[in-house]
Amino acid sequence: QSVLTQPPSVSGAPGQRVTISCTGSSSNIGAGYDVHWYQQLPGTAPKLLIYGNSNRPSGVPDRFSGSKSGTSASLAITGLQAEDEADYYCQSYDSSLSGSGVFGTGTKVTVL
Amino acid sequence: EVQLVQSGAEVKKPGESLKISCKGSGYSFTSYWIGWVRQMPGKGLEWMGIIYPGDSDTRYSPSFQGQVTISADKSISTAYLQWSSLKASDTAMYYCARDLGAAVQDAFDIWGQGTMVTVSS
Numbered sequence: 001q002s003v004l005t006q007p008p009s010v011s012g013a014p015g016q017r018v019t020i021s022c023t024g025s026s027s028n029i030g031a032g033y034d035v036h037w038y039q040q041l042p043g044t045a046p047k048l049l050i051y052g053n054s055n056r057p058s059g060v061p062d063r064f065s066g067s068k069s070g071t072s073a074s075l076a077i078t079g080l081q082a083e084d085e086a087d088y089y090c091q092s093y094d095s096s097l098s099g100s101g102v103f104g105t106g107t108k109v110t111v112l
Numbered sequence: 113e114v115q116l117v118q119s120g121a122e123v124k125k126p127g128e129s130l131k132i133s134c135k136g137s138g139y140s141f142t143s144y145w146i147g148w149v150r151q152m153p154g155k156g157l158e159w160m161g162i163i164y165p166g167d168s169d170t171r172y173s174p175s176f177q178g179q180v181t182i183s184a185d186k187s188i189s190t191a192y193l194q195w196s197s198l199k200a201s202d203t204a205m206y207y208c209a210r211d212l213g214a215a216v217q218d219a220f221d222i223w224g225q226g227t228m229v230t231v232s233s
Contacts, residue, residue: 002156002158033217034217034218034219036218036219036220038157038220040157045207045223045224045225045226046149046157046207046209046220046223047223048212048219048220048221051212051218051219051221052218052219057221087156089156089157091157091159091219091220092217093216093217097173097174098171098172098173098174098177099171099216100159100161100162100171100172100173100174100216101147101159101162101173101216101217102159102173103149103156103157103158103159104156105156106156106157
């Protein structure tokens with residue numbers, strides 16, 4: 001099982017703000033390693049949404065924002081839109097896993 | 113255009129071997145780590161391992177160490193993921209992805225389209 005824990009699901013009405021947490025430990029997020037976020041639409045490959053805790057790649061709307069504090073990180077989606085309905089995953093690096101990357105458990109965002 | 117193109121879907125029997133590929137184009141293939149990610153049906157993403165094609169430095173997640181082999185042929189800008197003896201539990205979608213920075217812990221910015229591997233008797 002993953003060492004990064006996310007809520008299985010979050011939901012919100014169009015226009016609302018939702019947040020997704022990613023909880024780690026002292027060997028990953030708490031050790032200072034960056035957190036990245038991905039969006040996976042049904043039947044498609046994941047897409048990078050946030051890298052280095054809070055940076056957006058070119059083309060990603062500023063409705064998406066990331067933050068990190070202590071052993072946790074968060075992804076916020078403001079002005080929720082129907083097309084935001086997808087699975088979201090955090091990712092970091094874990095020094096206790098022979099120096100390998102790790103994904104979060106994933107969160108399904110539903111737009112009501 | 114920077115892209116990763118993966119080989120096509122595979123249907124194999126338990127015990128068979130398999131090697132799937134991921135061809136990079138539009139960038140310097142030897143300068144970026146390439147990772148492999150597993151997604152079992154209806155499940156989440158799993159970080160399997162990563163290779164630096166420039167010198168073939170390879171790291172594995174403990175969950176996949178000894179279960180798969182990651183390699184690369186820089187002369188043809190292609191990374192590989194292989195199994196010597198497949199199991200039904202290897203049935204999954206496999207993605208390759210490019211690490212955007214110089215470090216293993218950087219994000220994956222470019223993803224392949226995925227290769228579906230089905231293992232069934």
